[in-house]
Amino acid sequence: MDCTKCGNPKIIIKKEQSGQYLCKDCFIDSIEKKVIKTVRKEKLLDKGDKVLVALSGGKDSVTALEILNTFRQMNVIDICAVTVDEGIDNYRQDGIDIAIRHAKRLGIEHKVVSLKDTYGITLDEIMQKENHRGSCSYCGVFRRTLINKAAREMGATKIATGHNLDDEVQAIMMNYLEGNTNNLTKLGAKTESEAEEFTVKIKPLREIPEREIGLYVVAKELEVHFAGCPYAQQSFRKEVSEHINQLDEAHPTIKYSTLRGYDKIKKALKDEFKNDYAHGRCEKCGEPSSNRLCKACSFIEELTGD
């Protein structure tokens, strides 16, 4: 088969959902066009935005940075990046180095923020504690808090994450299965936060399947951190992911139809359950919080007694 678009006989992918065969250049082009389409359709960017890319150095965030940079080149937005150092030995430093090199290559402002500097404890140290709640609970909360802080400090108007189609559909299905309608109001292409102090989050890659992002970084020869987190667990997410991928084999448009359906459901849920969060502040760090302490500070209190 030759490339469906240009006739080039060197094919690198068959797109199961559309039946197209694509060569390297047409594949790269198709991914970039699709991300730009998502950005336009979902109104993810406003002219003059300063977008903070949450840049771990993995394939997803590097791709998000790479494609958002085209909007920067057109002077539509400015871009900066932040990398969170959770403090995981023999794992995180490689990602940080890669992130630093990408920021330098593109000439963008970049910051590395660490759990150790902010909270005086690393994830490795947390995992030594007897009363820990599992790595992912801490990592998610601390990372979110550090990225939100960095966004404010760097004057960012949006935070872009590398969530891909698979991540998004997994989250949707997990919440359908758990019946968590509250979480279901919070997913989606653009997460406008209940508290004004939280910067709006955008997911420009949410319509790109994970395997296509893997192929994109290879095709574009982008340096990425491919190692998996040593604390990654056999989680509910992984289980759900396997079921979705099995269904996807016989029904290659199923991830897209799930996403489209969810987008309609989200709209209905948001109108039905208007958020009425308390817009308070954490007593300790001043971050937005509906309780006395924000989640990050209450974890620290539990872990260290501080």
Add this chain to the structure above:
Amino acid sequence: MDCTKCGNPKIIIKKEQSGQYLCKDCFIDSIEKKVIKTVRKEKLLDKGDKVLVALSGGKDSVTALEILNTFRQMNVIDICAVTVDEGIDNYRQDGIDIAIRHAKRLGIEHKVVSLKDTYGITLDEIMQKENHRGSCSYCGVFRRTLINKAAREMGATKIATGHNLDDEVQAIMMNYLEGNTNNLTKLGAKTESEAEEFTVKIKPLREIPEREIGLYVVAKELEVHFAGCPYAQQSFRKEVSEHINQLDEAHPTIKYSTLRGYDKIKKALKDEFKNDYAHGRCEKCGEPSSNRLCKACSFIEELTGD
């Protein structure tokens, strides 16, 4: 282990979702109480209702009839039943005979209605046609139409079907995966129809897992038709059902949490997308229809040219 409720050492089931061990009598009691709870919570019955049970003779509809009959014995409602003869040789007659015996045993009005008498063609004959669309498409549409007609003719105010928890969760997940928000507004405990001429449908067994209904009919020694339909196919429903059952093994409350989440989503969807169906009538049979012909009559036209 002894029965968690009465101490009887003869256990017939461990309920994975609650961890309870139950003896035969306590199990039967638990099923009946749970159905009664669903009926009350969802307001499925009004005093004076005449409920038409769609009685195939299979385990689900026989259980629905049996438990709804307790409301009849308390003089809350009247009950009648209808059995649809699709015209499937070496299969349907056994179910019809069982349905007739149950109706006779309980002393309720019962009617057998057939595709042949109504449309002049059996499902077996349809499946001989070269241009058929697969047995399930026809069966679903014709059965629904015949049951709706029977409800009006018998003066029923509600139609009860035997849909169990597994059936309901499968339908919910299929529509999530297909992104079919229109269908998602139509599932649920009580299907109020867009057209007044369609009788309200209720699903009293929607919180009972399929395997517990199987055990219930065995425990109560109810005669049921256990044979599977010869036309049953390897369908999307079956695929989805297998994935849900695998998830259920490690997460025994997952069917319930999916159901609860869906019930909240349905409410939001109904408010968001108000139905504005054309309330017309089928030119040929006079049934409610938004097109010139109702689905059943358009199938017949396609199949027979009539």
